[in-house]
Amino acid sequence: MTQTLLEFRNIVKRFGGVTALDDFSMRMGQGEILGLIGPNGSGKTTSFNVLTGIYPATAGQVLFEGRDITNAAARAVYEAGIVRTFQRSRLCLPLSIYDNIMIGDTARLTGSLWSNLISRKRLQGQIDTSYRLARDLVGGFSGHLADRMDQPVGALPMIERRRIEICRALISGPRLLLLDEPSAGMTHDETHQLMDDILAVRARGEGLSIIIVEHEMGVIERITDRCIVLSYGRKIAEGTYAEVAADAEVQNAYLGAD
Amino acid sequence: MTDLPISSTAAAARPWAAGAAVIVTAGVYAWALLMAEETWQVTGLLVLAVAAVLAALKTGFARRLHQDWAASEPRLNRLAFAALIVLIFALSDAHFALLMVATTLLYFTAAMGLNIQFGFAGMANFAGAAFFGAGAYTAAVLGTVTAVPPLLTLAIGGAVALVLSLPLLLPILRTTGHYAAVVTIAFGVLFRTFLEVNEILGGPQGLMVAPMRLFGWDFNSAPVIGSYEMSFYVNYALLAAALAGLVFVLVRRLERSWIGLHMDAVRLDETAAACFGVPVARIKLTAFLLGNAILGVSGALYGMMISFIAPASFTFSDSLLLVSIVLLGGLGSLWGSAVAAAIVVLLPEKLQLLQEYRFLLFSILVMLVLLFRPDGILPRPLRTFFASRRAGK
Numbered sequence: 001m002t003q004t005l006l007e008f009r010n011i012v013k014r015f016g017g018v019t020a021l022d023d024f025s026m027r028m029g030q031g032e033i034l035g036l037i038g039p040n041g042s043g044k045t046t047s048f049n050v051l052t053g054i055y056p057a058t059a060g061q062v063l064f065e066g067r068d069i070t071n072a073a074a075r076a077v078y079e080a081g082i083v084r085t086f087q088r089s090r091l092c093l094p095l096s097i098y099d100n101i102m103i104g105d106t107a108r109l110t111g112s113l114w115s116n117l118i119s120r121k122r123l124q125g126q127i128d129t130s131y132r133l134a135r136d137l138v139g140g141f142s143g144h145l146a147d148r149m150d151q152p153v154g155a156l157p158m159i160e161r162r163r164i165e166i167c168r169a170l171i172s173g174p175r176l177l178l179l180d181e182p183s184a185g186m187t188h189d190e191t192h193q194l195m196d197d198i199l200a201v202r203a204r205g206e207g208l209s210i211i212i213v214e215h216e217m218g219v220i221e222r223i224t225d226r227c228i229v230l231s232y233g234r235k236i237a238e239g240t241y242a243e244v245a246a247d248a249e250v251q252n253a254y255l256g257a258d
Numbered sequence: 259m260t261d262l263p264i265s266s267t268a269a270a271a272r273p274w275a276a277g278a279a280v281i282v283t284a285g286v287y288a289w290a291l292l293m294a295e296e297t298w299q300v301t302g303l304l305v306l307a308v309a310a311v312l313a314a315l316k317t318g319f320a321r322r323l324h325q326d327w328a329a330s331e332p333r334l335n336r337l338a339f340a341a342l343i344v345l346i347f348a349l350s351d352a353h354f355a356l357l358m359v360a361t362t363l364l365y366f367t368a369a370m371g372l373n374i375q376f377g378f379a380g381m382a383n384f385a386g387a388a389f390f391g392a393g394a395y396t397a398a399v400l401g402t403v404t405a406v407p408p409l410l411t412l413a414i415g416g417a418v419a420l421v422l423s424l425p426l427l428l429p430i431l432r433t434t435g436h437y438a439a440v441v442t443i444a445f446g447v448l449f450r451t452f453l454e455v456n457e458i459l460g461g462p463q464g465l466m467v468a469p470m471r472l473f474g475w476d477f478n479s480a481p482v483i484g485s486y487e488m489s490f491y492v493n494y495a496l497l498a499a500a501l502a503g504l505v506f507v508l509v510r511r512l513e514r515s516w517i518g519l520h521m522d523a524v525r526l527d528e529t530a531a532a533c534f535g536v537p538v539a540r541i542k543l544t545a546f547l548l549g550n551a552i553l554g555v556s557g558a559l560y561g562m563m564i565s566f567i568a569p570a571s572f573t574f575s576d577s578l579l580l581v582s583i584v585l586l587g588g589l590g591s592l593w594g595s596a597v598a599a600a601i602v603v604l605l606p607e608k609l610q611l612l613q614e615y616r617f618l619l620f621s622i623l624v625m626l627v628l629l630f631r632p633d634g635i636l637p638r639p640l641r642t643f644f645a646s647r648r649a650g651k
Contacts, residue, residue: 052533074532084533092526095519095641102516103523106535109516113544116515117508123515127643152640168534 002029004066005209006051006176011060013043013050013233020046022233024060028226033210035220035241038230039253044213045087046233048178052084053077065175079107081175085165087184087213093154097145097164100153101134104168137167141197158185162194170201176209183216191216195223217245229253274330276323278337285341288600289348291608292355300608328639339503346495356491357563358603363498364560366599369583370502370509370592371552376581377590377638378518379545380525381430382439385446386580389419389550391572392449393557394467395459398567401468408470412501412558419554420547422449430546431539434528446577453569464568467561470497477562494563501559505552506592512548513590514643521545522641586627588634597635 006028013021021043028034036044049055051062053074062070064080072080083104091100102109109130115122131149139146141163145156153164162182169177179198183191202208214220220227221241229237229244231253237244244250287307294300314320327334349355368390375381393415400411429441454462470477470493477493512518520541523531532538561567583602587594605620627635 054529054533074529075535075537078533078535086530090527090530092523092530094526095522099519099522099641102519103531103536104534106516106520106537110520110537111516113517116517117511120511120515126516150640150642172534 002031004028005030005032005064006211007061007063008047009061009063011047011050011062012058013046013055014058020233021050021057024230024233024235026228026235026238028209028211031207031209032226033212033224035224035227036211036213036230037215037217037220037227037244038236041232042230042253043233044230045180047230048084048180048211048213051077052082052178078172082178083169083172083174083176084178085162085169085180085182087180089158089161089165091153091161091165091168094152096150096152097138097156098131098134098149100164101138101168101171102130104171105130107172134167134171137171137201138164140200141167141194159190159194162186163197166194166198173205174208176211179210179212179214181213181215183214183219188216188218191219192222195219199223217241221245273326274333274337275326276319277327277330277334280323281334281338281341285345288345291604292349292358293352294608304608324639335506339499342499343496346492346499349495350488350492353489353491356489356495358607360491360495360498360563361560362600362603363495363502364556364563365580365583365603366596367498367502367505367556368553368580369587369595369599370505371549371556372580372584373549373590373592373595374509374512374521374552375545375549376584378513378521378525379542380521381542381545382581383442383546383549384439384574384577384581385442385449386553387572387574387576388446388449389422389553390557390560390576390580391453391567391569392419392422393554393559394561394567394572395453395465396554397558397561398465398467399459401562402466408468408562409472411562412555415558415561416551416555419557420551423547423550427543427546431542443574446574450569450573453572460568462569464566464571467565467567469565470494470559470562472497478565491563494559498559498563501556505556509552509592513641517541517544519641582624586624586635588637591634591636591638594634594636594638601635 004027008024008026011021011024012019024043024047036047038044046055050057053072053076056071060070061068064082067080069077069080092103109126111122111126135146135149138149142160145160145163153161156164162185166179166182177198182194186194198210202210212220212224224241226239227237227241227244228235229247229250231249236253237247237250239247287303291300291303294303311320314323346356346359349359368386371389372383372386375383393412396415396418397408397411400406400414401408406414426441426445430438433441453459459465475493477497478490480490481488481492512521520531520536521544523534523536524538524541528538579602583595583598585598586601587596587598601623602620605623606617609619631637
C-alpha cells in the first residue's frame with residue numbers, strides 16, 4: 001500500500017444501548033478510492049459522521065496524514081482537507097448555485113468585519129476570482145448549470161442538486177472526499193455520468209482520495225480500488241470488489257443465512 | 259409581459275422609471291395618510307392602498323417592479339431616501355405626523371438590527387425592547403449626569419446594549435431554536451424587573467432624557483427659516499432618517515459579504531455549514547452583538563426624542579411588536595421591515611376612533627399576512643453579492 005492517508009483504530013460508537021460501530025479499524029492509502037458497503041444500518045454513514053466531527057467516538061482513534069483528529073470539531077476536519085456529501089441532500093435551497101458552492105470554500109473566503117463591510121476591495125476581488133473558479137468547476141459537470149450560477153438551487157432537479165453538492169465539496173481542493181450514497185434518487189446512467197465527472201476532476205488535480213458509501217454495486221465495482229464490508233458495525237470483509245463479493249460471510253450479511 | 263400598465267418600450271429604456279413612480283406615489287400617499295384627520299379620509303386611503311397592492315399583484319406589475327428594482331437598485335435607494343427627506347419637510351409644521359415618521363424610522367432601524375439576528379442568522383430574539391431600552395436608559399443617564407456629547411451617547415447606547423448581551427452569549431450559543439428564544443424572553447423580563455426596582459434608574463416612574471444636541475444645536479428648539487417656524491420634530495425625523503440610511507447601507511453590505519453568506523448557511527443548515535468550515539459560533543456571536551448594538555443606538559435616539567422613558571415602554575409586548583415588524587415585512591427583507599414598521603406604527607394611531615378594537619384589527623392583519631403571504635409583505639429577494647447581476651446575466 002502507498003503512504004497511509006487515513007486510519008481508524010478500534011473505533012467504537014454507541015448510541016445508548018445500540019452499538020453502531022464495533023471495534024472498526026481500517027487504513028486507506030494516498031490517492032485510493034475505497035468503497036464502504038454493507039446492509040442498511042451497518043454503520044457506514046456513522047463512520048462518516050464520526051470522521052467529520054458530527055458525532056464524537058465512544059472509543060478509538062482517527063488518524064489523518066499521521067495527525068490524531070479523533071473528535072476534532074467539524075470545522076477542524078474540513079481544514080485538514082476532508083469534505084463530504086450527505087445522503088439526503090443538504091444544500092441551502094433558497095440560495096443561488098454560486099452561493100452554495102462558495103459555502104464550500106470557507107477556508108479561503110472569509111475576512112474581518114472591516115473588509116466585509118467597510119473597505120470592500122479585497123471582497124470584490126475574491127468574488128470575481130471565485131466566481132470564475134466555481135463556473136469552471138460546475139462547467140465540468142454540466143455546461144447547462146454553469147450558465148445558471150445565479151439561480152436558486154431549490155428550483156433544480158435532484159441530479160443537478162447532487163452535482164452542486166459535489167462541486168461544493170470539491171471547490172476547496174480537498175485531500176479526501178467522502179461520498180454518501182451519491183446514486184440515491186438517480187438513474188443508473190445518471191450515476192455513471194456523475195462518477196465519470198468526479199473521476200475527471202480527480203485526474204486533473206493531484207492525489208484526491210475518495211471513500212464512497214453506495215448500494216449500487218455497479219458503481220462500486222467500476223470505480224473502487226478496494227472495498228470494506230460492514231455488518232452491524234463490524235468489519236466483516238476487506239479486499240477488491242471481486243474478493244468481497246465472493247466472500248461467504250458477505251453473502252450471508254446481504255442475503256441472510258440459510 | 260404585454261398587459262402591463264406601463265408601456266414596455268419606455269420601461270426597457272429606463273428600467274428605473276417604474277420604481278421611481280412607485281417611490282413618488284408612496285411619498286405622496288404617506289403625506290396624505292399622515293395629514294388625514296377624518297375617519298372617512300383614513301378609511302378611504304387604506305382601502306385605496308389595499309386595492310392598489312392587489313391590482314399590482316394581479317397585473318404582474320409587482321413582479322416586474324421587483325426585477326426592475328434589482329436592476330437599478332442603488333439609484334432607486336437614493337431616490338427613496340431623497341423622497342423621505344422631502345416628506346419630512348412637507349410635514350414640517352405637523353408635530354404629530356413628524357413624531358410618527360421619526361418613530362417609524364427608529365422602529366425600522368431597530369427591526370434591521372433584529373433582521374441580522376432573526377432574518378439572516380436565524381436566531382430569534384424576543385428581548386429586542388430590552389436592548390432598545392438599554393440604549394434609551396444610557397441616553398437618560400449620560401445626558402443628566404455627564405457632559406458626553408449626545409452624538410457620542412448614541413454610540414455608547416449601542417455599546418451598552420452590546421455589553422449587556424455578553425452574559426447571554428454562552429446560553430444562546432449552547433442552545434438552539436426555541437430554547438435560545440426562551441433565553442432571550444427570560445432576559446427581557448429580567449431587564450424590565452431590574453429597571454422597576456432600581457431607584458437610581460427612577461424605578462417604575464422612569465427618567466427624563468436630555469435632548470439631542472448636534473454642534474451646539476438643541477434638537478428641542480424649533481428650526482426657523484425666515485419667519486417660518488417648523489416643528490422641532492423635524493430635527494429628530496432628519497437624524498432618524500440619517501441613522502436609518504446608514505444602518506440600511508451597513509446591513510445591506512453585511513448581507514452581501516462572506517459573513518452574510520455564512521449567516522444564511524448557519525440559518526439554513528448548521529451542521530452542513532460546520533462541515534464546510536463555517537465558524538458557526540463566531541457567526542452567531544457577530545449577528546447577536548451587531549443586531550443588539552443597532553437596537554441600542556436606535557433606542558438611545560428614541561429616548562432623546564420622547565424625552566421621558568419608563569420601564570413600561572420596554573416590555574415583552576414591545577419586543578413582540580419588533581419581532582412582528584420583521585415577520586410582517588418578511589424575514590431578512592429590509593424594505594419589508596420599512597413597510598411593516600410604517601404599518602405597525604401608523605395603523606393603530608390612525609384608526610384611533612376604533613379605540614380598543616384597533617389592536618384586534620392589527621392582530622387580524624398579522625394573521626392574514628402570515629396565512630396568505632408567509633414570506634412577508636415584501637419577501638426577501640434572492641441573496642446576491644451584486645445589486646445588478648441577477649437582472650443582468
